[in-house]
Amino acid sequence: MDILAQLIVSGISVGMIYGIIAFGYQLTFATSKTLNFGQGEALAVGALVGLSVINFLIGQSLGSFTAYLIMLPVVFAFGLVQGTVVEFLGVRQAIRTKSEAGWIMATIALGIIFRNLAENIWGRDALRFPSPLPEAALVIGPVRIQPMEIAIVIGAILLMVAVELFNRTSIYGKAVVATSNDRDAAGLMGINTRIVITFSYALSSLSAAFAGVLVAPVTLTGATMGAVLGLKAFAVAIIGGLSSGVGVVVGGLILGITETLTGYYISTGYKDVPGLVLLLLVLSIKPSGLFGKAAIKKV
Amino acid sequence: MNPFVLALIASTALVSSVYAADPIKIGLSGPFTGGSSSMGVSMRDGVKLATEEINKAGGVLGRPLQLIERDDEAKNEVGVQVAQELINKEQVVATLGFINTGVAQAAQRFYQEAEIPVINNVATGSVITKQFVGGDYKANYVFRTAANDTIQSAMIAEEAIKRQGFKKPAILNDSTNYGMLGRADLTAALEKLGVKTVAEEKFNIGDTDMTAQVLKAKEAGADVILTYAIGPELAQIANAMGKLGWKVPMIGSWTLSMASFIDTAGANGDGAMMPQTFIEVPSTPKRKAFIEAYHKAYGGDRMPSPVSAAQGYDSVYLLAAAIKQAGSTDGRKIREALENLNEKVEGVVTIYDHPYTAADHEAYTSNIPVFGLVKGGRVIPAHPEDVAGDKALRIKTKS
Numbered sequence: 046m047d048i049l050a051q052l053i054v055s056g057i058s059v060g061m062i063y064g065i066i067a068f069g070y071q072l073t074f075a076t077s078k079t080l081n082f083g084q085g086e087a088l089a090v091g092a093l094v095g096l097s098v099i100n101f102l103i104g105q106s107l108g109s110f111t112a113y114l115i116m117l118p119v120v121f122a123f124g125l126v127q128g129t130v131v132e133f134l135g136v137r138q139a140i141r142t143k144s145e146a147g148w149i150m151a152t153i154a155l156g157i158i159f160r161n162l163a164e165n166i167w168g169r170d171a172l173r174f175p176s177p178l179p180e181a182a183l184v185i186g187p188v189r190i191q192p193m194e195i196a197i198v199i200g201a202i203l204l205m206v207a208v209e210l211f212n213r214t215s216i217y218g219k220a221v222v223a224t225s226n227d228r229d230a231a232g233l234m235g236i237n238t239r240i241v242i243t244f245s246y247a248l249s250s251l252s253a254a255f256a257g258v259l260v261a262p263v264t265l266t267g268a269t270m271g272a273v274l275g276l277k278a279f280a281v282a283i284i285g286g287l288s289s290g291v292g293v294v295v296g297g298l299i300l301g302i303t304e305t306l307t308g309y310y311i312s313t314g315y316k317d318v319p320g321l322v323l324l325l326l327v328l329s330i331k332p333s334g335l336f337g338k339a340a341i342k343k344v
Numbered sequence: 345m346n347p348f349v350l351a352l353i354a355s356t357a358l359v360s361s362v363y364a365a366d367p368i369k370i371g372l373s374g375p376f377t378g379g380s381s382s383m384g385v386s387m388r389d390g391v392k393l394a395t396e397e398i399n400k401a402g403g404v405l406g407r408p409l410q411l412i413e414r415d416d417e418a419k420n421e422v423g424v425q426v427a428q429e430l431i432n433k434e435q436v437v438a439t440l441g442f443i444n445t446g447v448a449q450a451a452q453r454f455y456q457e458a459e460i461p462v463i464n465n466v467a468t469g470s471v472i473t474k475q476f477v478g479g480d481y482k483a484n485y486v487f488r489t490a491a492n493d494t495i496q497s498a499m500i501a502e503e504a505i506k507r508q509g510f511k512k513p514a515i516l517n518d519s520t521n522y523g524m525l526g527r528a529d530l531t532a533a534l535e536k537l538g539v540k541t542v543a544e545e546k547f548n549i550g551d552t553d554m555t556a557q558v559l560k561a562k563e564a565g566a567d568v569i570l571t572y573a574i575g576p577e578l579a580q581i582a583n584a585m586g587k588l589g590w591k592v593p594m595i596g597s598w599t600l601s602m603a604s605f606i607d608t609a610g611a612n613g614d615g616a617m618m619p620q621t622f623i624e625v626p627s628t629p630k631r632k633a634f635i636e637a638y639h640k641a642y643g644g645d646r647m648p649s650p651v652s653a654a655q656g657y658d659s660v661y662l663l664a665a666a667i668k669q670a671g672s673t674d675g676r677k678i679r680e681a682l683e684n685l686n687e688k689v690e691g692v693v694t695i696y697d698h699p700y701t702a703a704d705h706e707a708y709t710s711n712i713p714v715f716g717l718v719k720g721g722r723v724i725p726a727h728p729e730d731v732a733g734d735k736a737l738r739i740k741t742k743s
Contacts, residue, residue: 048559051588055555062552169377169417171576173608180610182587191587263583264552265576265608273550308556313545314519316556 047187052305058194060301065201065256066278067285067293069249072208074287075225076238076245079136079148083156084253085275087127089268090159091254092261093167095120096174103175113177113258120254128250131155132243140242163268171265178262197259201294204255208248209290221245225288280324286334295336299323367410368403368673370395370663371430371439373451374466375418379549379574382603382648383443387466388413389642390656391440393634396641404664405671412436416447423447427454436460437673440659443652445469446521456485459675461666461682464488465659466652468496468598469525473705485679487705489659489693490651491621495710496597497529497572498536499619503715504568504595505537514543514566516557516581518573526572526597542566547577554584562590571596575604579613586612593617601716601723603648613718617726620716621693621708622654625725627736634692646722658691662699662707665689694739712738 066088070080081087098119102112135151138144178192212218223231224241232238257271264270277300285296300320308316327334372391374384392411399408412434416423423442430436431454438461442448448467455462456476462485464472470493476484504510515530517523523546531541542564545557558581561569569585569592571578578600585591593615594600600618609616624647626632638653639645647653663678665687670677682700689696699707717726725731 048563051559052556055553059553164377169379170381171379171604180583180586182589184589189588260552264580265604270550273548274552305553305556309560313547313557313560317548 048309050186050188052309053302054188054190055194056302056305057298058190058197058301059304060281060298061198061201061294062256062260062274062297063278063281063300064294064297065204065252065259066274067282067297068201068205068208068290069252069256070279070282071287071290071293072245072249072252073136073242074282076221076228077136077140077242079140080152080287081128081131081136081156081246081249082149082152082275083131083159084249084278085271085273086156086159086163086268087124087131087250087253087271088257088260088274089266089271090127090163090257091120091124091250092174092257092266092270093163093172093268094123094254095258095261096167096172096266099175109175110177112175116258117255120258121251124251124254125247127159127254128247129243131250132246136242136246137239160268167268169268171267171270174258174261174266176262191263193262197263200255200259204252205290205294208252217244277320280320283334284320284324284327286337288338289334289336292334292336296334365403365407367408368405368667369410369412369434369436370660371426371434371436371441372411372413373416373423373426373430373439373441373447374443375447376413376415378418379576379604380418380443382575383466383652384415384418386647386649387441387443387652387656389638389647390653391465391660393637393641393653394657394660397637398660398664404667405673409660409664416441416444416451418444418447420446420450423451424454427451431455431458431460437667437675438462438663438678440465440656440663442467442472444522445472445525448472449475452486456481459483459485459679461485461487461663461675461679463659463663464490465655466490468493469522470494470529471525483676483679483702484705485675487662487682487700487707489655489662489699489707491598491619491708491710491713492706493526493529493597495708495713496619497526497533498710499713499715500530500570500595500597501533501537501539503617504570504593505534505539508568508593510568510593511539512542512565512567513539513570514545514561514564514568515541515570516545516547516554516561516573517571518577519546519548522574523572530570530572541570547573547580549574549577551577551580554580555588557581558584558588558590562588566592568592569594569596571600574599575602576608578602578605578616579608582609582612582616598651598713600718601649601651603646606718606721606723614720616718617715618723619713620651620723621713622651623714623716623723623725623731624650625731627731630690631692650723654692658689658693658696658707661689661691662696694737697739699740707740709740711741714738 098116136148139147182189220236281296285292303319414426442464443466445467517527543561595617598618600616666681669681683702714730715726716723
């Protein structure tokens with residue numbers, strides 16, 4: 046029983062990382078029916094920017110916790126700019142010309158460019174990210190957990206709640222929701238849907254960059270750190286449903302927990318298999334995802 | 345003829361005789377970027393240091409050595425491109441390098457075909473020097489100055505079971521060639537000692553959570569963790585053990601001395617043990633001079649990978665001695681000279697006295713490496729008595 050609890054706790058913290066990246070996919074898909082396939086790279090570049098900032102601040106003899114807090118807004122701002130750039134260069138033209146696949150190639154290409162840029166600026170070595178919290182594990186009942194793992198879960202939930210609150214309460218958020226529901230109708234109602242889409246890309250990269258600085262202290266930081274995470278988050282987005290914010294969180298938790306449980310109870314060699322089997326099952330039974338709304342396409 | 349013209353002719357002759365001392369081109373292939381770059385860069389620095397020393401002393405056959413460095417990025421396909429470039433475009437006389445067994449296997453075929461000798465100075469896969477033995481191959485052009493995985497796995501098993509008396513080993517390895525072949529070698533070595541593993545777990549490069557693997561080893565009652573993986577993932581294991589509050593010794597292949605493991609694991613990595621052919625301790629005058637020269641040239645007070653630097657340094661001196669003995673830069677003659685090297689070469693790792701024969705292309709035997717121990721961010725000798733007095737310098741046993 047103790048082991049099961051420990052595995053589930055570890056699975057939750059891994060799953061929340063997947064969830065927050067998948068949340069980024071969901072944000073842009075809701076408004077524009079397009080995705081940023083360079084989400085993994087947005088995560089890596091965000092983490093590397095965070096690393097430079099936090100190292101600079103620690104060099105100014107700040108504590109690592111304070112430095113981490115001051116670094117966060119800088120990383121957020123960077124994420125917003127990076128997402129805007131992706132939307133401007135990669136997606137806007139494709140949406141305007143109603144291209145079916147143009148944005149796929151463009152966002153993949155931009156992802157590769159960002160990775161190469163990062164490799165040239167920060168090198169190809171995996172770098173250590175200073176941990177803002179003590180690294181000694183906390184003991185809660187039968188479970189041992191690193192403080193940073195708790196921070197990952199809390200941070201991810203906070204970000205998603207903040208975005209949801211924004212959507213539900215503010216007038217700008219209502220524009221986002223309206224665009225998600227029906228872009229053409231929203232446009233006719235006087236909502237500038239182009240800006241809404243740009244904003245959703247900016248927010249999507251922000252959440253990727255945030256995921257990057259959350260996960261970096263427990264792993265290492267490097268230009269390729271986002272590759273596997275981005276792919277797994279994509280699976281999560283499909284399992285949970287690309288149109289549902291709650292769906293991606295649940296999808297993330299499902300994938301994270303199945304991974305650790307399979308690793309322990311079946312074999313570490315097959316750790317990734319059940320998650321992908323689940324993905325295939327969802328695709329064949331409920332293609333819109335566990336929490337997704339089935340889209341009715343009228344012809 | 346007018347004296348001015350004579351002087352002109354004489355001076356052109358002089359100039360052309362200077363040009364006749366063309367440098368001897370030596371290829372250098374290794375990952376200078378990416379996850380194994382700490383080994384690649386240290387190896388390169390060791391090689392450069394030795395080359396500069398040789399050139400300062402007048403070069404080889406009156407010609408300076410010139411290194412042609414290429415980054416193989418630890419990728420097999422890039423390694424192949426580098427090999428082709430070095431052979432066909434640069435026309436190197438020999439090549440040093442290879443950190444990654446996979447890259448070595450993919451690339452050295454081209455050297456074998458071109459009859460250009462290769463000295464693997466870091467890669468440890470047991471198969472590397474056996475790839476072109478027997479069959480249609482008349483001669484083998486692949487040499488090594490590194491302790492191969494057969495030697496290392498036997499040492500790890502011996503240390504864990506015999507010397508320290510552990511009974512329930514668990515093996516954790518990555519799913520690359522390096523990790524999987526290493527695990528096979530390790531289980532074989534353990535079986536020889538009559539011990540079975542209680543758990544064998546693997547993980548992928550880039551995995552961020554090792555809780556499941558470590559928990560399995562813990563629940564199986566393991567009393568020691570044996571590893572075959574590289575720095576970043578090894579650090580994740582040590583950190584997962586730290587998180588779970590479960591501390592058993594970690595003994596593994598020499599990659600536990602990688603800076604990326606030591607730095608990322610921090611206190612959790614203290615106590616990890618691994619076979620080392622060279623530990624940064626000035627136990628002989630040659631080693632003292634090497635360590636001082638290295639830090640003078642490249643700064644710092646700790647080599648990122650001392651083993652790679654030392655083995656790289658020695659490989660240059662072995663090659664230089666072979667070229668001198670061959671009296672030529674012909675690949676075939678250099679190989680023959682390496683296989684019957686008359687000069688005793690005093691290196692950093694050991695003294696090379698006929699290090700190779702036609703049948704044996706391994707410079708090191710199992711008595712040469714000793715166990716290193718991670719302590720306070722550095723690797724120190726695990727058993728000081730192993731390197732005390734005349735045991736500091738260990739020389740290859742003759743079969």
